[in-house]
Amino acid sequence: MLYFLRRALFVYFRPYWKQCLLLFLCIAITISFETVFPLSVKFLIDLAITPQNHEMLILLIGGLGAFYLISTLGALSLDYLNAHLVAQVMRDIRMKMFSHLQYLSASYYARLQSEDVITRFNTDLKTIETALTFSVIQGIQFGLQLVLNVIVLFLLDVPLAVITILFLSVTAFLPKLFIKRATLLAVQRRTEETDIASKVLENLQAQSVVRMFGLREPVIAAFARQANRFAVTSRQSTFAEWLVSRTTYLGQYLIQSLVIAIGGLLVFFQRLSIGSLVGFTSLLASLGNSVTLVLDAFTGLIPALVSLDRVERLLRESSEVHDSPGKHLPRFTNQITFEQVTFSYDGPEGMPAVKQIDLSIPRGETAAVVGRSGSGKSTLLNLLMRFYDPDQGRILIDGQDIRQVSLASLRSQMAVVFQDTFLFDTTLRENIRMGKLGASDAEVEEAAKAAGIHETILSLPGGYETRVGEQGKALSGGQRQRIALARAIIHRPAILVLDEATSALDPETEQLIYETLKKLKGSCTILLVTHRLAPASGMGQIIVLDNGQVAEVGNHETLLMQQGIYYRLYMQQNGFTVSADGLYAEITPARLRSIPLFAQLDDTTLEILAPQFIPEWYEAGSTVIREGDLGEKFYIIVRGKVSVTIAGLQQQMVHLGFWQDGDYFGEIALLDGGRRTATVRTILPCLFLTLDRKHFMNMMASSLSVRKDIEQAARMRRFNQRMP
Numbered sequence: 001m002l003y004f005l006r007r008a009l010f011v012y013f014r015p016y017w018k019q020c021l022l023l024f025l026c027i028a029i030t031i032s033f034e035t036v037f038p039l040s041v042k043f044l045i046d047l048a049i050t051p052q053n054h055e056m057l058i059l060l061i062g063g064l065g066a067f068y069l070i071s072t073l074g075a076l077s078l079d080y081l082n083a084h085l086v087a088q089v090m091r092d093i094r095m096k097m098f099s100h101l102q103y104l105s106a107s108y109y110a111r112l113q114s115e116d117v118i119t120r121f122n123t124d125l126k127t128i129e130t131a132l133t134f135s136v137i138q139g140i141q142f143g144l145q146l147v148l149n150v151i152v153l154f155l156l157d158v159p160l161a162v163i164t165i166l167f168l169s170v171t172a173f174l175p176k177l178f179i180k181r182a183t184l185l186a187v188q189r190r191t192e193e194t195d196i197a198s199k200v201l202e203n204l205q206a207q208s209v210v211r212m213f214g215l216r217e218p219v220i221a222a223f224a225r226q227a228n229r230f231a232v233t234s235r236q237s238t239f240a241e242w243l244v245s246r247t248t249y250l251g252q253y254l255i256q257s258l259v260i261a262i263g264g265l266l267v268f269f270q271r272l273s274i275g276s277l278v279g280f281t282s283l284l285a286s287l288g289n290s291v292t293l294v295l296d297a298f299t300g301l302i303p304a305l306v307s308l309d310r311v312e313r314l315l316r317e318s319s320e321v322h323d324s325p326g327k328h329l330p331r332f333t334n335q336i337t338f339e340q341v342t343f344s345y346d347g348p349e350g351m352p353a354v355k356q357i358d359l360s361i362p363r364g365e366t367a368a369v370v371g372r373s374g375s376g377k378s379t380l381l382n383l384l385m386r387f388y389d390p391d392q393g394r395i396l397i398d399g400q401d402i403r404q405v406s407l408a409s410l411r412s413q414m415a416v417v418f419q420d421t422f423l424f425d426t427t428l429r430e431n432i433r434m435g436k437l438g439a440s441d442a443e444v445e446e447a448a449k450a451a452g453i454h455e456t457i458l459s460l461p462g463g464y465e466t467r468v469g470e471q472g473k474a475l476s477g478g479q480r481q482r483i484a485l486a487r488a489i490i491h492r493p494a495i496l497v498l499d500e501a502t503s504a505l506d507p508e509t510e511q512l513i514y515e516t517l518k519k520l521k522g523s524c525t526i527l528l529v530t531h532r533l534a535p536a537s538g539m540g541q542i543i544v545l546d547n548g549q550v551a552e553v554g555n556h557e558t559l560l561m562q563q564g565i566y567y568r569l570y571m572q573q574n575g576f577t578v579s580a581d582g583l584y585a586e587i588t589p590a591r592l593r594s595i596p597l598f599a600q601l602d603d604t605t606l607e608i609l610a611p612q613f614i615p616e617w618y619e620a621g622s623t624v625i626r627e628g629d630l631g632e633k634f635y636i637i638v639r640g641k642v643s644v645t646i647a648g649l650q651q652q653m654v655h656l657g658f659w660q661d662g663d664y665f666g667e668i669a670l671l672d673g674g675r676r677t678a679t680v681r682t683i684l685p686c687l688f689l690t691l692d693r694k695h696f697m698n699m700m701a702s703s704l705s706v707r708k709d710i711e712q713a714a715r716m717r718r719f720n721q722r723m724p
Contacts (some may be wrong), residue, residue, distance in 0.1 A: 004305050008136045010088045019088075029074030031145040034286060036151055040064050040299070052498030078141075086132045094125060097270055097314060105319040109346070115201045119194050120314055124307035130597075131304030149283055156280050160266070164181055164259055164284065182240035186302045190310070192230045201222060202667070211396035212284040259284055278660035317505070321386055321407070329405035332397055332413050332494035332525070336361040336384070340393035343383060348391040353379040354548045357393070361541065366526045368576040370566065371545035373658035378528040381499050382547075386410060415488035419500035421480040422471030428483060429464040430455055431472075435487035439718055447490035452516050453482035473604040478509035485513060489520070496520065499529045503641070504620065504684045506582030512537065531549065531641070531660050533570045542566065572662030576638050578687070585615045585638045595636075597667050613689040624680040625666070631676055633690045634666040640682070640686025646678045658683065
């Protein structure tokens with residue numbers, strides 16, 4: 001509790017010490033009247049009413065009225081200053097939290113629970129605001145009033161005041177017995193409250209999985225158990241807080257009863273005047289009220305202390321990427337160099353995402369970083385943009401280690417288009433202008449034209465003033481990507497980074513974006529991360545990653561001639577004809593032959609089989625097959641990306657990996673007619689070619705040799721444990 005008071009008085013209120021002095025002056029005026037008012041009863045009885053002194057009566061009543069007007073003005077000023085001071089302090093804390101979030105490293109956001117941060121901005125700040133208003137400022141007011149009341153009690157009657165203070169000390173001790181437990185329960189309650197919010201958010205995001213896997217009853221049951229635990233904690237916490245207040249009230253009633261009894265005896269034996277007894281009991285009521293309010297204020301600090309700890313824990317979070325604000329990086333003119341770069345997301349002792357990377361990318365180059373999922377492609381870009389720093393090695397721009405220059409000077413030379421395009425809920429014009437704050441309308445339109453989105457914007461009813469909606473939901477995926485590209489172009493970067501920026505787009509839109517990139521060639525260095533090799537083939541330099549290491553470097557023709565990893569990936573993604581909208585595809589017989597299951601089939605059989613593959617389109621987040629379903633189809637991924645999971649212990653989903661363009665699955669269940677042994681779910685929009693089990697079995701029945709070859713290939717596939 002004292003920690004909260006120290007932070008409030010000596011940290012948060014300190015910049016506003018002048019307002020605090022005025023506030024304390026208003027408190028002094030207010031508590032003076034509240035102390036004088038019960039005391040005036042003594043003077044009225046003893047000095048005016050009993051001796052029938054009319055002049056004294058008028059003087060006392062007039063003085064009391066004047067003091068009332070002054071105290072009313074002081075009370076109103078106190079309320080205004082209280083509201084003003086707390087509002088200023090809360091603005092400072094809120095701005096400090098928000099600003100601090102902008103400087104935290106990507107590792108913090110990787111482990112971030114967004115609902116926890118929102119709770120700190122909403123619930124925790126509201127709790128702190130309430131505590132500052134009612135527990136700190138009003139607590140000080142009633143604490144000072146308590147001290148003043150005690151002084152006046154001694155002036156009225158010393159023996160009676162001593163008895164009052166002795167019993168007050170005993171009764172004030174009782175609430176302390178329950179404060180520690182109330183504090184611990186408040187901490188537990190806030191933790192469980194955050195867990196419930198997290199579970200609700202998770203459920204909202206997982207509704208498709210809940211519905212498709214029939215998980216409604218289990219998730220309701222799990223939430224009911226959590227809600228029941230929270231109800232118990234909430235009941236115990238609330239009761240503990242009330243117990244602190246209740247013991248305070250009971251103590252006050254005991255003291256008042258004793259004072260009236262003893263004071264009555266003193267008056268009866270003429271040891272005390274009637275006016276003094278009436279004034280003493282009136283003042284005692286004010287004293288009891290002050291004690292109650294002070295203890296209520298003290299109790300109000302219990303949840304506030306928890307909230308303050310949560311807020312200050314956020315403010316204590318430090319960035320793992322340290323800035324060097326005094327060192328400016330000159331405009332990029334020569335080359336980007338990776339020297340023996342190794343990095344793990346789990347720290348230096350963890351499994352490296354990339355290891356011993358040596359690369360050089362000249363200025364003006366168009367470079368593509370390719371490889372299978374998990375090979376470290378995006379990690380290279382994250383390191384270059386200093387979202388993370390290498391565990392070993394260094395990254396140089398024109399020979400300058402990027403860790404030794406300011407983040408502002410580094411990132412001012414870069415622009416990025418991510419796979420998950422984020423647009424702000426404002427107009428198209430303002431979203432593009434985010435790339436260069438202060439850009440003119442002409443510059444915005446020039447960037448839109450360069451990104452090939454200008455005409456589309458003009459066709460909209462609001463033109464450039466059209467609002468894009470939350471996260472750009474009013475636009476199509478291709479339109480969002482082009483707005484993001486325009487935002488990058490208007491920045492006029494020396495280095496343009498695209499991280500799987502077109503993986504979710506249809507072929508026609510993807511091709512238009514790459515045509516735009518061709519026009520930018522030479523004006524900036526372009527770094528493209530992609531798992532799709534068709535767009536990479538036009539790049540001047542292709543960097544092939546495998547298991548976090550550079551496996552091959554060269555242009556498209558050179559890498560094909562080497563017939564290494566790039567060649568295999570390219571051939572795997574080749575052999576399909578895809579429609580411009582990305583909804584229809586066909587496979588060539590030659591591509592079918594590259595699949596081990598069909599490798600031994602003759603040309604005639606392959607010619608018959610190829611047209612029997614049917615295109616199927618799935619949106620991102622769709623379940624393609626579920627573990628336990630009957631195997632009825634064989635799938636080839638033409639475009640897209642899927643995740644593969646199995647049900648582990650206690651039905652927890654265990655992630656096995658990702659498949660992407662050119663991968664295939666489903667032949668074992670198709671052959672056996674059995675159950676799927678894993679669940680496949682789309683990460684990106686996916687176009688599949690599927691072969692129905694009926695056509696598959698008819699083909700096998702047509703030739704004994706075909707059946708033998710397919711079953712042998714399936715046995716090898718099963719042995720490698722690669723298929724659900």
